[in-house]
Amino acid sequence: MKRITVLALIGFASVTAGTPAFADTIDTRGSYAGKIDYLGAGYTPTYGQTFTVGPANALNGFTFFLGGGATNVRAYVYSWGGHGVLGHAHYTSDVRSFGGTDGDAYQALRFDVGAIDLRPGQRYVAFLTTAGIDQPANGGVTWMPTAGDFGSNAYAGGDFVYTNAGDSLDAVVGKEWDDSNGVFGDVQFQADFSVGATSGAGVPEPAAWALLIGGFGIAGSTLRLRRARAGQLKTG
Known part of the structure; x- marks a missing residue:
């Protein structure tokens, strides 16, 4: 017995x-292949990358890469509705300063967000914007390096997106974005995840x-x- x-x-x-103990990383980095230019105040204020959440659904952090002139930005994470953002921000950063680079050099701009529970299988957008933010006196044209050749689909779970909407977050959130179809491909981008409280991974x-x-x-x-x-x- x-x-x-x-x-x-x-x-x-x-x-x-x-x-299972899920862990996941989105990483579109690679050698320099090209750039998407004209990010910044007076140009296009908002550049972002959409991504799809896997079984490990708690977003720990994400990284964009910037080159060119100095700029001040704020980062956000929103749900993505196919042509623009939905609902309220899942994450809002403080204002971050990018000091600028020369030539084809670029630098990582990392945002640690904690562990924000997102929904597995859903698409979100992380973006940088200069909207409503004072800019440095020595600012200039900022750019993001592409993930592979311009327009290539390096990452099947998302795309580079942008909007020329006005100089306020309300305009960024409240309007359809200018490019939401992935015509420009992807930018170099990283995001890392762990198992969240609502992932179902522990069931x-x-x-x-x-x-x-x-x-x-x-x-x-x-x-x-x-x-x-x-x-x-x-x-x-």
């Missing part, structure tokens, strides 16, 4: 130990649940049988 009880506990342990599969429930059933039957035999010995 003890052996059956142990097997039931082993079944429970195998369910919990067998839970056992149906077969695992069956094993778990069966294990408890065997353990319960064992206890009932032992009690019945104990009663028979007392009355016998």
Whole structure:
């Protein structure tokens, strides 16, 4: 009888130990191939990259790459509706300053966001904007390096997007974006994820649940049988 009880506990342990630990990274970096120019105040104020969330759904951070003239930007993450952003911001950064580079050089601009739960399988957009932000006196034209050749689809889960909407976040959020069809391909971009509280990754599969429930059933039957035999010995 003890052996059956142990097997039931082993079944429970195998369910919990067998839970997958998802982790995921989106990374479109590569060698310099081209640039999407004219990001900034007085030009196009908002550049972004859409992305699709996998099983590891908690966004920990993301990185854009900038070259060219100095600029001040703020980063956001929103749900993506196909032609523009939806709802309220999932993440808003403080104002970040990019000091500028020469020639074809570019630098990483990283945003650590904590662990923001997003919905697996849904598309979102991370973007940088100069809208409503004071700019440095020595500012100039800023650009983002492309992920592969201009217009290539380096990342199937998203695209580079932009909007020329006015100099306020309300305009950026409230209007259809100028390019939402991926004509320009992708920019170099990184995002890293971990398992979120609402991912469902920690929930056992149906077969695992069956094993778990069966294990408890065997353990319960064992206890009932032992009690019945104990009663028979007392009355016998």
